[in-house]
Amino acid sequence: IRxxxxxxxxxxSQLFSAIxxxxxxxxxxxxxxxxxxxxxxxxxxxxxxxxxxTALCLDDLGIYEAAARQYKAALNLYPNTTLASNLxxxxxxxxxxxxxxxxxHYASQIDPKNAYPHNNLAQLYVRTGEYESAIDSAKLAVAxxxxxxxxxxxxAISYAMxxxxxxxxxxxxxxxxxxxxxxxxxxxxxALDP
Numbered sequence: 001i002r003x004x005x006x007x008x009x010x011x012x013s014q015l016f017s018a019i020x021x022x023x024x025x026x027x028x029x030x031x032x033x034x035x036x037x038x039x040x041x042x043x044x045x046x047x048x049x050x051x052x053x054t055a056l057c058l059d060d061l062g063i064y065e066a067a068a069r070q071y072k073a074a075l076n077l078y079p080n081t082t083l084a085s086n087l088x089x090x091x092x093x094x095x096x097x098x099x100x101x102x103x104x105h106y107a108s109q110i111d112p113k114n115a116y117p118h119n120n121l122a123q124l125y126v127r128t129g130e131y132e133s134a135i136d137s138a139k140l141a142v143a144x145x146x147x148x149x150x151x152x153x154x155x156a157i158s159y160a161m162x163x164x165x166x167x168x169x170x171x172x173x174x175x176x177x178x179x180x181x182x183x184x185x186x187x188x189x190x191a192l193d194p
Contacts (some may be wrong), residue, residue: 002078004049011040015049027057035085048077055083064090081111084121092124115144115151122154129192131158142174149178153185160189 001019005012014037021030034054039048041047055070071087074080083106088103101124107117137157139152153173160166176182 001049001052002045004045005037005040006045007042008040011037011046015053019053022053022057022060024110025060027060031057044077051077052080052083055086059086059090064093067092075106079106080108081114081117084110085117088117088124089121097124097128113144115141118144119151119154121149122151122158126157127157128152129161131161134158147173147178149180152178153180156185157189157192161192167171177180 001015005015014033018030018033018037021027021033031054032049033185034057038047038050038054041050051070051074055074058064058070059069061155068087068090071083071090074083075087084103084107088100088107091099091103093098101121104117104121104124107120108114111117118137122134122138125131125137125170134154138151138154138158141148142155152171155171156168156175159165159171170181172185175185
């Protein structure tokens, strides 16, 4: 939240109250408080905090188009890998695959050492059947975070779908060793290729 409303303790308290509501899964109440605060913003830190938390609340409420607009507005103020990844997830939910891909690539540009944008890309590519692209993205993710079971799962699924059973077994074992549920991987593959 940077230094949002730091010059006005009453407004700062209202921001913290909205954040508390968000953390208590009362996103609808938080949005109302944040919208009132929007009129009190005097600098970019104020605007960023209100916009960022509004995006998170709208996303939780399933109001994805509005959430995407708020994520984009927040990113225009201060680039942030997590917000860019959240934007990608939001755009996926809206069916905008290319927008999601662009958001994940942007997230990886903001923080090139962050494995999550690459994992998010791998997951998207698995869901869309682009297994070679999924492999490329998942390998980047595990190179940055060797414990990322989601990326190992994407590798296992992708190799299975491409018919490379040796690679499937290798990555399946790594996925399970790092915390993935092996039954879910097998069920996912069976659902794709009965």
